[in-house]
Structure formats: C-alpha cells, structure tokens
Amino acid sequence: xxxxxxPRRQEVVVVKELELRMQLLGGxxxxxxxxxxxxxxxxILVRLDGRSLAAAACVCRLWAAVARRDAVWEALCLxxxxxxxxxxxxxxxxxxxxxxxxxxxxxxxxxxxxxAGPGAVAAASxxxxxxxxxxxxxxxxxxxxxxxxx
Amino acid sequence: xAAATDDAGDSNEMIRVVSSDGEHFEMPEAAANLSLVLRxxxxxxxxxxxxxxxxxxxxxxxxxxxxxxxxxxxKSSGLTIEEAEELKRFDAEFIEVDTDMLYDxxxxxxxxxxEGLSKLAVQRTADLIKGKTPEQNRETFGIVxxxxxxxxxxxxxxxxxxxxxxxxxxxxx
Numbered sequence: 001x002x003x004x005x006x007p008r009r010q011e012v013v014v015v016k017e018l019e020l021r022m023q024l025l026g027g028x029x030x031x032x033x034x035x036x037x038x039x040x041x042x043x044i045l046v047r048l049d050g051r052s053l054a055a056a057a058c059v060c061r062l063w064a065a066v067a068r069r070d071a072v073w074e075a076l077c078l079x080x081x082x083x084x085x086x087x088x089x090x091x092x093x094x095x096x097x098x099x100x101x102x103x104x105x106x107x108x109x110x111x112x113x114x115x116a117g118p119g120a121v122a123a124a125s126x127x128x129x130x131x132x133x134x135x136x137x138x139x140x141x142x143x144x145x146x147x148x149x150x
Numbered sequence: 151x152a153a154a155t156d157d158a159g160d161s162n163e164m165i166r167v168v169s170s171d172g173e174h175f176e177m178p179e180a181a182a183n184l185s186l187v188l189r190x191x192x193x194x195x196x197x198x199x200x201x202x203x204x205x206x207x208x209x210x211x212x213x214x215x216x217x218x219x220x221x222x223x224x225k226s227s228g229l230t231i232e233e234a235e236e237l238k239r240f241d242a243e244f245i246e247v248d249t250d251m252l253y254d255x256x257x258x259x260x261x262x263x264x265e266g267l268s269k270l271a272v273q274r275t276a277d278l279i280k281g282k283t284p285e286q287n288r289e290t291f292g293i294v295x296x297x298x299x300x301x302x303x304x305x306x307x308x309x310x311x312x313x314x315x316x317x318x319x320x321x322x323x
Contacts, residue, residue: 033253034275034291040256047276054312058284058305060296 166201186263
C-alpha cells in the first residue's frame with residue numbers, strides 16, 4: 001500500500017495553469033523578462049551596432065517599437081562616426097523636426113570628419129556607409145537635414 | 151545575515167540595508183555612497199540601526215550589489231594602472247552571471263542608482279544580443295514572437311540589410 005502519493009486531479013490542473021502562466025509571462029518557464037521595462041531595453045539597444053539593432057527590431061513588437069526610437073539610431077550614428085572634438089572649427093549639421101510626428105528633436109551634431117577626396121571615400125568601410133545610408137534614410141522620412149557651413 | 155565587509159573604504163561607519171525578502175546586509179558608508187538612493191537616504195539621516203529597506207531588491211542581487219559597491223568604493227580614488235586593470239577583471243568576472251541574475255542586477259542597479267553597475271549590466275546584455283538572429287534572441291531572453299505573419303514579413307523586409315552578410319547595397323558601391 002506504500003509508494004508515492006499520486007497528485008489529485010485538482011492539483012494537476014493548478015500546476016498546469018501555473019506552467020502556462022509562466023510560459024506566457026517569460027516564455028519557456030523562464031522568469032527572466034527583459035520586456036518588463038522598455039526604458040531599460042532602450043538603454044541596451046542603444047549599445048548595439050547597426051546590424052544587430054536591425055536584427056533586434058525583428059524579435060517582437062516591443063523591440064521593434066524601441067528600435068524605431070530616433071534616440072537609439074542617433075546615439076548609434078554619433079558613436080559610429082566618433083567625431084573629433086572640433087565643434088568650434090567649421091561646419092555643423094542641424095537637425096530639426098519638420099513634422100509633429102515623433103518625439104521633438106533638436107540635436108546639433110558636430111561636424112563630420114573631413115573627406116579629402118574620392119580616395120578617402122573609397123577608404124571608408126562599406127559597413128560604415130551602409131549604416132549611414134540606413135540611418136539617414138530612416139531619419140530622412142520624417143526629418144529634413146539642414147547642413148550649414150559656418 | 152550576510153555581509154561583505156572584507157576590504158572597507160576610508161569610512162568606518164557601516165550602513166545596513168534590508169532586502170525585499172527581509173535579509174540584512176552591511177557595507178561601509180563609502181560603498182553605500184555609490185548608490186544614489188542610499189546616498190540620499192544617508193544624507194537625510196534615514197540610515198539607522200534597523201537598516202534602509204529596499205522594497206524591490208531581493209537578497210540575491212543585493213548581495214552582489216553590496217560586493218560590487220564595497221570593491222569599487224575601496225578602490226575609488228588614485229588608482230594605479232594595475233589597480234584599474236584588477237578592477238576591470240573584477241567587473242568582467244562579476245558580470246558573468248545567468249540571464250535571471252543579469253536582469254535582477256539590471257533592475258536593482260537602476261532602482262538603486264548605481265551608475266557603474268548599471269552600465270556594466272546594460273553592456274553585458276547588449277553583448278548577449280549582438281550578432282544574434284531574432285530567433286536566437288527570443289530564445290535567450292524568453293520572448294514570445296507576437297508579430298502577425300504580415301507584420302513579421304514587413305519588419306523583416308525593412309531590416310533585410312541586417313541579414314545580408316556579404317552583399318553591400320549597389321548604390322554605395
């Protein structure tokens with residue numbers, strides 16, 4: 001008559017429901033859920049390179065929304081072009097919002113590194129150019145880019 | 151009861167903190183000052199013998215945070231190159247944790263305002279995401295794909311360039 005006690009039907013149902021809830025909450029019974037805090041997620045995505053960020057946008061709706069934030073792409077562009085600290089010497093690019101959609105943006109970007117000629121363009125890595133194209137086309141859909149040479 | 155008091159900073163006073171699950175920890179004041187929240191509490195004379203309650207930080211991540219702050223406070227000023235290297239190595243080992251703990255640290259460091267640890271945890275999480283496919287990221291972080299098939303197709307098309315390994319866009323060649 002000994003042996004392990006068999007769980008009653010009601011207990012089995014409760015355990016099943018708990019498992020399902022865990023799966024819904026965290027996926028696969030994992031409690032870790034990065035999606036609980038969108039602002040933290042944004043801080044994380046800001047540190048990705050362009051390719052990884054674009055791939056991250058395909059993960060789920062929240063990641064797609066956060067990856068679309070202009071601040072994320074701006075940080076990426078600014079970091080990628082590691083500008084020299086020469087704000088005082090020359091051209092500036094002013095970005096202003098042209099429509100009311102999206103968060104307000106009044107960023108003053110430091111000057112782009114000087115490009116000597118066609119040779120310098122060829123020397124720039126293709127990934128840099130591709131990233132720049134992807135980022136500017138994204139921004140360009142909603143924004144005008146005003147470049148003024150001081 | 152747990153405490154990380156091995157290499158204390160200049161300050162002799164110990165600050166007590168209490169985790170959400172009621173566990174008590176002690177750390178030197180210099181270490182507690184690395185947390186914005188604790189610093190403000192100390193400045194406002196809220197640090198008494200009963201300890202500062204941290205309602206959203208459980209014992210496990212709090213023990214790690216106390217370790218981190220104690221180590222960093224002890225080596226905060228006038229670092230030699232070797233000490234800086236050692237601290238770097240400590241950070242690298244410190245953040246080698248599973249995703250559950252990493253998330254706990256992210257949230258706790260953010261809540262407590264420990265800037266250095268926040269950056270460390272955010273960078274570590276970003277490193278986990280880098281170079282992965284969407285499916286791999288879903289698996290790592292236990293995320294459910296909630297796109298409709300149409301949405302998924304659209305977003306994948308929009309970000310198609312991320313998956314093209316060798317072919318650069320023709321207009322830039």
